Amino acid sequence: MLKMRFIVSGRVQGVGFRWGTMTLAKEIGIKGRVWNNNDGTVEILAQSDSASKLIIFEQKLRKGPTQFARVDYLDKTTANFDDFNDFQMAN
Numbered sequence: 001m002l003k004m005r006f007i008v009s010g011r012v013q014g015v016g017f018r019w020g021t022m023t024l025a026k027e028i029g030i031k032g033r034v035w036n037n038n039d040g041t042v043e044i045l046a047q048s049d050s051a052s053k054l055i056i057f058e059q060k061l062r063k064g065p066t067q068f069a070r071v072d073y074l075d076k077t078t079a080n081f082d083d084f085n086d087f088q089m090a091n
Contacts, residue, residue, distance in 0.1 A: 002054055005079035006044040006061060007037075010072035017042050018089045020065030025087040030057050035090035045081055 008017070013036050021034045021044060030053060032046040044061070048054050064071050 001047050001049055001083065002051055003045070003047045003079045003081060004054055004058075005077050005081075006046065006058070007075040008042045008044070008061060008071055008073070009040065010064075011068070011070040012042045012064075013040055015068035016066040017064070017069045020069065021061065022087050022089045024060055024065045025057065028053050028057050028060075030054070031084040031087055033084060033088045033090055045079060045084070047081075047084060 018034045018036065021042070025032060025046065029050070030046050030048050032044060034042060034044045037043050046054060046057060058074070058076060062071055062074055
């Protein structure tokens with residue numbers, strides 16, 4: 001299982017970014033979690049057994065999963081976390 005952690009900055013809070021990320025992840029077949037951080041960034045844990053799915057997910061995140069989002073920077077690192085059964089949006 002491939003596991004990634006993304007931290008996204010820009011106009012990513014208050015524009016439906018988490019909802020769009022969850023929708024995108026479910027369409028692609030990514031499992032994980034997305035939430036807002038207090039510093040204005042959005043954090044995402046994503047897992048898949050397919051590297052190509054994670055690449056597509058990252059490319060679409062960089063564009064912004066909603067029309068009002070603007071991604072200025074996306075930090076990506078490999079991660080180690082318990083497996084998810086689906087994709088969840090946290091408050």
